[in-house]
Amino acid sequence: MLTAKIGKVVKILVCGMxxxxxxxxxxxxxxxxxxxxxxxxxTIEDIYSSSxxxxxxxxxxxxxxxxxxxxxxxQALPRHYLNxxxxxxxxxxxxxxxxxxxxxxxxxDIDKHKEKKEVPVxxxxxxxxxxxxxxxxxxxxxxxxxxxxxxIWCQRERIKHYTVNAMERPSLYEPFLVLCARLHPPQTKSxxxxxxxxxxxxxxxx
Ligand SMILES: Nc1nc2c(ncn2[C@@H]2O[C@H](COP(=O)(O)OP(=O)(O)O)[C@@H](O)[C@H]2O)c(=O)[nH]1
Ligand SMILES: [Mg+2]
Numbered sequence: 001m002l003t004a005k006i007g008k009v010v011k012i013l014v015c016g017m018x019x020x021x022x023x024x025x026x027x028x029x030x031x032x033x034x035x036x037x038x039x040x041x042x043t044i045e046d047i048y049s050s051s052x053x054x055x056x057x058x059x060x061x062x063x064x065x066x067x068x069x070x071x072x073x074x075q076a077l078p079r080h081y082l083n084x085x086x087x088x089x090x091x092x093x094x095x096x097x098x099x100x101x102x103x104x105x106x107x108x109d110i111d112k113h114k115e116k117k118e119v120p121v122x123x124x125x126x127x128x129x130x131x132x133x134x135x136x137x138x139x140x141x142x143x144x145x146x147x148x149x150x151x152i153w154c155q156r157e158r159i160k161h162y163t164v165n166a167m168e169r170p171s172l173y174e175p176f177l178v179l180c181a182r183l184h185p186p187q188t189k190s191x192x193x194x195x196x197x198x199x200x201x202x203x204x205x206x
Pocket of ligand 1: 017018019020021022023024025035036038039040041042043070126127128165166167
């Protein structure tokens with residue numbers, strides 16, 4: 001007999017300005033094969049299929065990560081990318097404030113298109129090693145200023161903000177695991193809501 005476990009494949013779109021490290025962080029997350037010497041080419045579109053253990057009884061969930069061409073200048077996220085994703089991961093580089101400003105425009109477009117659906121959005125600051133070690137100059141560190149600005153904006157938008165480094169694989173686990181757990185809510189014993197109502201009625205009659 002065929003026993004097919006029908007599971008929903010969730011689609012996650014990774015977006016942001018060109019060159020912020022989207023491909024580097026996806027490759028690092030999925031394959032762990034990126035280091036500072038790895039040569040990456042500009043992306044047209046790539047889809048990564050992966051399975052994630054969200055810690056629920058050892059069962060693995062399938063996710064599909066969409067890597068797309070980075071945006072440049074005033075370019076908006078093409079419309080066809082707004083409809084299908086179940087979640088958005090927006091990436092910026094805190095050394096370049098334009099890459100953060102661009103996320104505000106993308107978020108507005110996402111909100112316009114999502115209608116009544118709940119579509120999780122998270123923001124990743126890809127902090128390159130060079131940003132961290134540039135803090136010898138006295139006064140305010142420009143990277144810290146951008147990170148603060150991003151934190152305030154994310155709080156206002158009620159979205160999670162994570163600081164990651166595409167060269168450090170463990171830094172990528174938490175945001176993606178938390179997102180996957182949100183996209184795969186725990187299964188209740190019965191998937192038929194009518195049945196649950198009947199069960200609770202029987203209990204109250206007993
Ligand atoms: N040192 C360092 N280099 C990075 C990091 N993230 C990306 N890069 C490099 O920056 C370049 C652009 O990254 P890429 O992932 O192609 O950017 P994308 O356009 O957003 O996909 C590549 O040469 C990467 O190797 C990082 O965290 N640290
Ligand atoms: Mg890319």
